[in-house]
Amino acid sequence: MSAPTKGSGSNWVGRSIRRLEDPALVIGQGRFTADLPAANWVRFARSAMASGAIKSISAPDGAMVITAADLKDVKPIRPMLHKFEYRPIGYPVLADGVVRFAGECFAAAVAPTEEEAEDIVDRIEIAIDERKPLIDSRDAIASGAPKLHPESPDNVIVQGLVKTEGFDAVWNGAHKIVEITARSRRQNATPMEPRGGHAAYEMSTGRVTLTCATQMPHLTRTAIADVLGFPESDLRVVAPDVGGGFGQKMSLAPEYVLLVWLARKHRSSFAWTEDRRENLIASFHSRDQHVSLKAAFDQNGKLLALNADILSNIGAYSCYPTTCGVEPLMAMAEMPGPYDVRQYQCRSRGVVTNTCPMAPYRGVSRPVITFTLERLMDKAAAAFGIDPIDIRRRNLIDKFPYTSAMGLVFDEASYKETLELAVEHIDVPAFRKRQQEARAKGKYLGLGFATFSERGGYGSPAFAARGMAITPGWENVELTIDPSGYVELRIGSSPHGQGLRTTLAQIIADEIGIEPSRIKVIHGDTDRTPYGWGTFASRSLVICGGATLIAAQNMRAKLIKMASHMLEAEGGDIVLEDGMAKVAGTDRSVPIAEMAREAYHQTHRFKGAIEPGMTEKGSYDPPGTFSNACHVAIVEVDVKTGKVTVERFVAAEDAGRLINPMIADGQVHGGIAQGIGNALLEEIVYDESGNILTSTLADYLPPTAHEIPVIELHHLETHTSATNTKAKGLGEGGAIGSPAAVINAVNDALAPFGVQIDEMPATPQRIRAALRAKERA
Amino acid sequence: MSEKTSVTLNINGRNFSIQVEPRRTLADAIREDCGQTGTHIGCEHGVCGACTVIVNGEPVRSCLMFAAQADGKKIRTVEGLARGDELHPMQRAFMEHHGLQCGFCTPGFLMLAVGVLEREPDIGDDELLDVLSSNLCRCTGYQNIIKAVRAAAAEMRGSK
Numbered sequence: 001m002s003a004p005t006k007g008s009g010s011n012w013v014g015r016s017i018r019r020l021e022d023p024a025l026v027i028g029q030g031r032f033t034a035d036l037p038a039a040n041w042v043r044f045a046r047s048a049m050a051s052g053a054i055k056s057i058s059a060p061d062g063a064m065v066i067t068a069a070d071l072k073d074v075k076p077i078r079p080m081l082h083k084f085e086y087r088p089i090g091y092p093v094l095a096d097g098v099v100r101f102a103g104e105c106f107a108a109a110v111a112p113t114e115e116e117a118e119d120i121v122d123r124i125e126i127a128i129d130e131r132k133p134l135i136d137s138r139d140a141i142a143s144g145a146p147k148l149h150p151e152s153p154d155n156v157i158v159q160g161l162v163k164t165e166g167f168d169a170v171w172n173g174a175h176k177i178v179e180i181t182a183r184s185r186r187q188n189a190t191p192m193e194p195r196g197g198h199a200a201y202e203m204s205t206g207r208v209t210l211t212c213a214t215q216m217p218h219l220t221r222t223a224i225a226d227v228l229g230f231p232e233s234d235l236r237v238v239a240p241d242v243g244g245g246f247g248q249k250m251s252l253a254p255e256y257v258l259l260v261w262l263a264r265k266h267r268s269s270f271a272w273t274e275d276r277r278e279n280l281i282a283s284f285h286s287r288d289q290h291v292s293l294k295a296a297f298d299q300n301g302k303l304l305a306l307n308a309d310i311l312s313n314i315g316a317y318s319c320y321p322t323t324c325g326v327e328p329l330m331a332m333a334e335m336p337g338p339y340d341v342r343q344y345q346c347r348s349r350g351v352v353t354n355t356c357p358m359a360p361y362r363g364v365s366r367p368v369i370t371f372t373l374e375r376l377m378d379k380a381a382a383a384f385g386i387d388p389i390d391i392r393r394r395n396l397i398d399k400f401p402y403t404s405a406m407g408l409v410f411d412e413a414s415y416k417e418t419l420e421l422a423v424e425h426i427d428v429p430a431f432r433k434r435q436q437e438a439r440a441k442g443k444y445l446g447l448g449f450a451t452f453s454e455r456g457g458y459g460s461p462a463f464a465a466r467g468m469a470i471t472p473g474w475e476n477v478e479l480t481i482d483p484s485g486y487v488e489l490r491i492g493s494s495p496h497g498q499g500l501r502t503t504l505a506q507i508i509a510d511e512i513g514i515e516p517s518r519i520k521v522i523h524g525d526t527d528r529t530p531y532g533w534g535t536f537a538s539r540s541l542v543i544c545g546g547a548t549l550i551a552a553q554n555m556r557a558k559l560i561k562m563a564s565h566m567l568e569a570e571g572g573d574i575v576l577e578d579g580m581a582k583v584a585g586t587d588r589s590v591p592i593a594e595m596a597r598e599a600y601h602q603t604h605r606f607k608g609a610i611e612p613g614m615t616e617k618g619s620y621d622p623p624g625t626f627s628n629a630c631h632v633a634i635v636e637v638d639v640k641t642g643k644v645t646v647e648r649f650v651a652a653e654d655a656g657r658l659i660n661p662m663i664a665d666g667q668v669h670g671g672i673a674q675g676i677g678n679a680l681l682e683e684i685v686y687d688e689s690g691n692i693l694t695s696t697l698a699d700y701l702p703p704t705a706h707e708i709p710v711i712e713l714h715h716l717e718t719h720t721s722a723t724n725t726k727a728k729g730l731g732e733g734g735a736i737g738s739p740a741a742v743i744n745a746v747n748d749a750l751a752p753f754g755v756q757i758d759e760m761p762a763t764p765q766r767i768r769a770a771l772r773a774k775e776r777a
Numbered sequence: 778m779s780e781k782t783s784v785t786l787n788i789n790g791r792n793f794s795i796q797v798e799p800r801r802t803l804a805d806a807i808r809e810d811c812g813q814t815g816t817h818i819g820c821e822h823g824v825c826g827a828c829t830v831i832v833n834g835e836p837v838r839s840c841l842m843f844a845a846q847a848d849g850k851k852i853r854t855v856e857g858l859a860r861g862d863e864l865h866p867m868q869r870a871f872m873e874h875h876g877l878q879c880g881f882c883t884p885g886f887l888m889l890a891v892g893v894l895e896r897e898p899d900i901g902d903d904e905l906l907d908v909l910s911s912n913l914c915r916c917t918g919y920q921n922i923i924k925a926v927r928a929a930a931a932e933m934r935g936s937k
Binding site for chain 2: 018019021022023025026027028029030031032034035037115190191192193194241242243244246273275276496497498499662663665666667669670671672673674696697698702704705706708710711734
């Protein structure tokens with residue numbers, strides 16, 4: 001680990017200090033949306049049918065029930081993309097004439113308590129002229145399939161096509177073609193706190209405050225003001241403590257629009273807390289993809305060209321703000337992954353079906369990309385009769401900066417080094433010996449590798465390249481030292497468990513010599529923070545952290561200028577540490593708190609040389625950076641039951657400079673645990689009529705402490721020049737590599753049976769079905 | 778369903794006399810009628826364990842119990858874990874070992890672990906893992922929760 005860069009101060013960056021977030025959370029003083037009392041509670045009536053025309057809706061007498069008929073002035077939510085044959089379909093706040101998935105809201109009931117509102121919902125009756133639903137994306141693109149939206153011919157609402165020049169010649173001249181057809185089932189991010197909102201009208205100002213479990217408060221404000229047609233300044237959005245998001249809470253919930261509409265119309269407060277069933281059937285889903293991938297190799301196992309066909313089931317509507325292009329277009333852009341391949345062809349389509357809308361979930365598309373590519377690499381290794389590690393060694397990118405066939409620029413990274421580091425810790429020969437011995441006893445062990453890149457900290461040009469109407473690349477921050485010497489940082493990012501308050505405070509502490517506990521980070525309140533984009537896509541520490549560093553450097557410059565004046569010394573001799581400005585090598589010093597006081601109350605002393613007050617801004621919009629890792633799983637498959645036990649998990653990881661290693665480890669642990677769940681357990685299952693069979697946590701299975709082994713984590717720190725903090729993103733990586741590593745290990749374990757599982761999750765049922773089919777054959 | 782019944786909940790040593798519908802869950806009563814919002818509700822069907830509190834010495838899922846069933850019983854919630862400003866060893870251990878991220882599941886895990894360790898201070902590591910697998914966390918991957926609980930268990934044994 002390299003030494004922090006600052007010459008003065010205590011060097012907080014790089015230390016595993018305890019989180020500033022924790023004290024309130026461990027004593028039950030966290031404040032989550034559902035903790036707010038409201039005058040009125042809202043429950044939503046949700047369609048039991050997946051598809052059909054609404055004939056009538058009837059509400060019980062005297063009950064307050066809202067339907068689309070009441071919302072004539074409310075526009076549907078219509079996220080925009082200006083490229084890739086995108087069809088901008090609208091997501092109505094309440095189903096308007098048609099229902100398109102089971103779980104879609106068609107009415108809202110209001111009552112003084114949740115229970116009473118639920119009683120009303122039970123008595124709302126809807127008549128639907130039911131149609132046969134489309135559940136699978138392959139059925140939706142079949143000829144003669146019913147059309148879900150008039151705007152979308154063939155039900156394809158976004159499509160990307162790419163082919164590099166010279167592809168055909170290279171493909172036709174290749175030594176060997178290896179191919180895979182992979183399937184990722186539908187999954188749910190499943191934050192422990194479901195979504196929920198509380199909209200309160202303020203009589204004195206006519207403004208509404210919406211408190212809600214969102215990852216992006218500012219954009220939530222913009223979106224709701226747009227949909228309802230009123231000035232944004234009439235709405236304040238607050239994200240208090242948010243109980244996990246993982247992407248699900250970045251997309252605009254139509255339910256929030258209705259809460260604000262109710263609060264404005266009835267000048268009161270209205271709350272809705274999503275229950276777990278709603279979260280599982282009608283929040284946002286993810287992953288559901290079919291991928292066909294072919295790869296051309298030369299005689300030495302060097303990858304020459306990739307040809308991908310990707311079908312993403314995007315559900316019934318497009319999500320705001322990323323649009324439903326988020327999965328298919330990221331798959332197209334990043335499918336070559338960490339491999340050096342100059343020729344690439346891809347067709348990627350997003351298809352509408354009568355299922356819950358899809359939205360980003362930790363890793364966005366890359367868990368599926370990595371799963372497909374890494375399965376393919378193992379198949380290629382087998383085809384060439386070489387070791388899975390060797391095929392990766394021959395093909396990983398090792399020269400930087402590297403421009404991919406899709407034009408992405410990979411900054412300095414350590415793909416091969418992380419692979420070797422992981423290999424070193426696994427002791428592959430010892431494992432192979434143990435595997436042989438175990439097989440002889442009827443125990444089936446497997447070893448699986450996954451190498452991958454994690455793009456993080458995308459700047460706005462990356463989103464512009466995708467044709468997004470909204471390009472969330474930059475962050476602004478405001479750093480203030482108040483007259484008492486306490487520091488407040490106001491950010492547009494909005495964390496939900498990542499420990500950002502602590503890591504940002506560490507960055508500031510190093511610059512201005514004030515310890516992190518005296519630094520408060522204000523986030524999640526549009527009235528108190530500069531416009532920003534919240535937290536998603538492994539961006540906050542990279543982009544908001546970069547803006548914070550700039551603001552802190554500006555503050556440092558101001559403090560040095562003031563101290564130089566007050567202590568009558570050269571700026572170069574001033575050191576900021578322990579809350580003081582000191583003249584190096586002397587006993588002359590002044591407390592920063594005293595300097596702050598003077599910046600507000602004694603500005604005449606500086607003869608106009610400084611601006612009054614103590615606020616500095618920082619703005620940052622980096623080009624983007626790529627983290628990388630190698631994940632390795634060792635599993636045991638019980639071939640009688642299909643049960644998979646993850647025995648060991650090793651991750652060699654490189655996210656650039658680590659600001660707080662403890663927090664970094666926690667992020668990686670959490671991601672890997674979700675990835676293991678995604679690999680083995682988690683699946684949203686629809687029946688033929690479009691109803692979800694996995695609507696409780698007894699059916700949809702996030703992993704428990706039992707399913708997650710001790711995660712052995714090793715870090716490399718390639719300090720990137722692509723960011724000013726030298727840090728790279730790491731929020732998603734854990735979830736990106738682990739499914740591939742686990743399923744490769746499952747396949748390695750099943751090798752003696754000649755059985756392959758190219759589908760995630762690799763559930764016991766799937767494994768047993770594959771084994772049974774082989775026995776029969 | 779709107780007929781109400783009188784219930785007295787003793788939460789962290791304080792009596793709350795409340796009027797609730799018979800269908801009111803203990804979790805809702807603790808949070809909404811008694812204002813103790815540290816106890817969280819994650820699934821309302823007894824799987825996630827976020828709502829775990831200690832009732833008469835036993836950790837229970839407060840979403841699976843009616844408030845009326847807890848009438849007169851001694852209930853402990855996360856708000857009662859610290860003594861004044863002095864945190865419980867379990868709370869300190871969670872902070873020390875980074876056993877929480879978003880913090881939503883944390884009160885449930887704290888009450889589960891404290892409840893079990895008070896009854897069974899010498900519980901083995903494997904049994905402890907069994908117990909901890911009854912609550913869900915989506916952020917931490919459990920590693921640090923397990924570390925924290927083992928550390929607190931050692932400290933609680935030491936201070937007996």
